[in-house]
Amino acid sequence: MELEAAKLKYIQTWGSLATSWGINKTMAQVHALLLVSVDPMSADEIMETLKISRGNVNMNVRALIDWGIVRKEFVVGERKEFFVADKDIWELFKQVTKERKKREIEPVLKVLDELQNDVTEDSNEAEVFRKLMNDILSVTGMFNGLLDKAIKADEHWLLSNFTKLLKK
Numbered sequence: 296m297e298l299e300a301a302k303l304k305y306i307q308t309w310g311s312l313a314t315s316w317g318i319n320k321t322m323a324q325v326h327a328l329l330l331v332s333v334d335p336m337s338a339d340e341i342m343e344t345l346k347i348s349r350g351n352v353n354m355n356v357r358a359l360i361d362w363g364i365v366r367k368e369f370v371v372g373e374r375k376e377f378f379v380a381d382k383d384i385w386e387l388f389k390q391v392t393k394e395r396k397k398r399e400i401e402p403v404l405k406v407l408d409e410l411q412n413d414v415t416e417d418s419n420e421a422e423v424f425r426k427l428m429n430d431i432l433s434v435t436g437m438f439n440g441l442l443d444k445a446i447k448a449d450e451h452w453l454l455s456n457f458t459k460l461l462k463k
Contacts, residue, residue, distance in 0.1 A: 335368040335377035407432040
């Protein structure tokens with residue numbers, strides 16, 4: 296398989312997989328394209344490669360910048376904006392994990408805590424409900440703690456060396 300065909304297959308596959316994780320297909324394809332690109336890309340180049348509109352490119356690039364996984368890069372002699380994705384996959388994993396925690400897990404934890412504590416009714420059914428909320432909160436909190444450890448792994452010497460071994 297030629298390199299360009301392999302890149303396009305990766306981009307299409309990554310976009311399709313992303314929808315299973317609740318991520319916009321086009322956003323994932325733009326990110327995949329920037330990941331496999333050696334040089335920074337302009338919106339025009341992204342449009343041409345993925346056959347998508349300028350508005351679609353702009354909306355998805357802005358979202359990727361908001362997620363902290365794509366950044367603008369200055370190209371000498373050019374007036375256009377160029378974009379690049381961080382190629383360090385471990386850093387990418389950590390950044391995506393941070394964003395998903397902030398957008399998905401932390402709001403759920405807050406609601407579960409409120410539901411557990413705010414039901415004041417004194418009945419067997421209310422007690423069962425509170426226990427269920429407490430159990431879900433416990434499991435979700437434990438998962439949140441594991442994600443925190445993964446995000447902060449490089450800050451701890453032992454975990455940092457362990458993750459370096461995993462990267463190789």
